Amino acid sequence: MARLDSMLGVLCASAAVTVILALLTAIPISMIVMGAVYKDDCPAEDMIAIYLIVMGSFSVVRNVISMFMRCRTEDNDNSMKVNPCTCVIDLFLFAWLITGCVYIYRTKDNFQSHDSTKDDFCNYTFYWYSFWITTSGFIAVGAALVIGCIVGCCMMICCK
Numbered sequence: 001m002a003r004l005d006s007m008l009g010v011l012c013a014s015a016a017v018t019v020i021l022a023l024l025t026a027i028p029i030s031m032i033v034m035g036a037v038y039k040d041d042c043p044a045e046d047m048i049a050i051y052l053i054v055m056g057s058f059s060v061v062r063n064v065i066s067m068f069m070r071c072r073t074e075d076n077d078n079s080m081k082v083n084p085c086t087c088v089i090d091l092f093l094f095a096w097l098i099t100g101c102v103y104i105y106r107t108k109d110n111f112q113s114h115d116s117t118k119d120d121f122c123n124y125t126f127y128w129y130s131f132w133i134t135t136s137g138f139i140a141v142g143a144a145l146v147i148g149c150i151v152g153c154c155m156m157i158c159c160k
Helices: 002-013 015-037 047-072 084-107 124-158
Strands: none
Touching (some): 015 047
């Protein structure tokens, strides 16, 4: 029972991070679902479906490990030790993201979505989901970097 109280304390102390991780797990699950559902619907680039399934799967595993590590933290100082497993997964996800970008962006102007019997066919919904889920990740990282720089500059100015 004490262990459960400890876990609940950590979750409550870091509720915002836990909610964000839970929401971020929904995106990888949607990647797995889309990749599995449309696995055979893009002969123009077969690897897009594999990219989505693998990226989604490893992202879910990484998020679950992060949530588990957050729950295992005994003290409420919200500091977590770096887990070598998540570091390896992060490196793999970064490399896989680059690979996925090659698959998705090189197909952008080289597919059609009208005649499914042709080799350059790719399901419209599937392709554009793949394109925008990947592109929105870059947009989110860029926005986070800009916001981080602005906050950092404001803190430097205000704390002088």
